[in-house]
Amino acid sequence: KQEVTQIPAALSVPEGENLVLNCSFTDSAIYNLQWFRQDPGKGLTSLLLIQSSQREQTSGRLNASLDKSSGRSTLYIAASQPGDSATYLCAALNFGNEKLTFGTGTRLTIIP
Amino acid sequence: DGGITQSPKYLFRKEGQNVTLSCEQNLNHDAMYWYRQDPGQGLRLIYYSQIVNDFQKGDIAEGYSVSREKKESFPLTVTSAQKNPTAFYLCASSSWTGGDEQFFGPGTRLTVL
Numbered sequence: 001k002q003e004v005t006q007i008p009a010a011l012s013v014p015e016g017e018n019l020v021l022n023c024s025f026t027d028s029a030i031y032n033l034q035w036f037r038q039d040p041g042k043g044l045t046s047l048l049l050i051q052s053s054q055r056e057q058t059s060g061r062l063n064a065s066l067d068k069s070s071g072r073s074t075l076y077i078a079a080s081q082p083g084d085s086a087t088y089l090c091a092a093l094n095f096g097n098e099k100l101t102f103g104t105g106t107r108l109t110i111i112p
Numbered sequence: 113d114g115g116i117t118q119s120p121k122y123l124f125r126k127e128g129q130n131v132t133l134s135c136e137q138n139l140n141h142d143a144m145y146w147y148r149q150d151p152g153q154g155l156r157l158i159y160y161s162q163i164v165n166d167f168q169k170g171d172i173a174e175g176y177s178v179s180r181e182k183k184e185s186f187p188l189t190v191t192s193a194q195k196n197p198t199a200f201y202l203c204a205s206s207s208w209t210g211g212d213e214q215f216f217g218p219g220t221r222l223t224v225l
Contacts, residue, residue, distance in 0.1 A: 004154070034213065043118075043202055044155075044216040089154075091214075098162070099145075099170060100214065102154035 002027040002094050006103035013080055014111050021075040021106050023090035028068045034100065035064050035075050036089045044089065048075070080110045115139065116217035118203050123222045125190070125197065133188045133220045135203035144186035145204040145214065148172060155202065161186055162208070190222065198224045 003026045013019050023033070032051045036044040048057045048064040050073065056065040063076040077084055087107045091100040116137045125131045137144065143162050147155040157170030161180040175194025180186055186205075190197045201220045206212040 036216075041200075041219075041221070043116075043218040044204075046213055046215060049213045091155075098143075098160060098168070099157045100155075104152065104154045 002030075002092055002097075002101040004090060004092050004101050004103040006088075006090060006106050008106060009104065010107040010109070012109045012111055015080060015082060017080050018076065018078050019080055019108075021077070021088050021108070023073040023075070023103055025071050025073070025092045025101075027092075027094055028071055029095050030068065031093045031095050031097075033064075033066055033073050034091045034093070035062075035073075036091065038087045038089060038105070040087075047088075082110045082112050084108060085110045116203060116205055116215060118201075118217040118220050120220060121218070123220055125222060125224050127224060128192045130189055130191050131222065133190070133201055133203075133222070135186045135188065135217060137184055137186075137203075137205045137215075137217075139205055139215065140183070141205035141207050141215075142183070143206045143208055143212075144180070145206075146170075146176075146178065146186070146188045147202045147204065149200040149202060149219075158188065158201075197222055 005024045034049045035047040038044050050057050050066040061078040066073045087105040089105040091102045119134045145160040146158040156172050159178045161167040177189045203217040204214045206214045
């Protein structure tokens, strides 16, 4: 059974700094891994999706990497801004499975 | 604009009542999903549907029911059998199950009085 872990549960960073959010998974036979952002009381916004054949994906100031052998994915945020404050969730989809397995998220606060 | 809508945004239920949460998408997606989110826990899958007139139980289906009569609609009923229904409910869709990116609606917060 796939388990997805995100540590730390909360992170505070001064504005302008680069930062890395971590996501670990126990079963490396993943089809893809997806990163989401969730603002308080809102739905999830898809940020990046990495297929199992890819090593990374980029969108603007965001870069997500995937290392299946170590069971890790990272989300890199460059030049952080207060508007980046939110909870970030990762979710893994395994081969032969129709459902995502979610981590519990990292709550990010960017300090102005 | 293409997207997923959920209604209502807030819902209050008395104990013993059934309530239905609405989810509509105009993305022409075949697959739709219902998740439940509780504080400190990851999203948990309640039900999913790969195609019209078909749906499958997820990890926590007890006390819930769904229907998929139209491609764009996937309503969720929270029955009185659900012992702890207070939670944030999220609907999602994707082009197909098993690999495509999932897109989420804004959610419905259900509170049992």
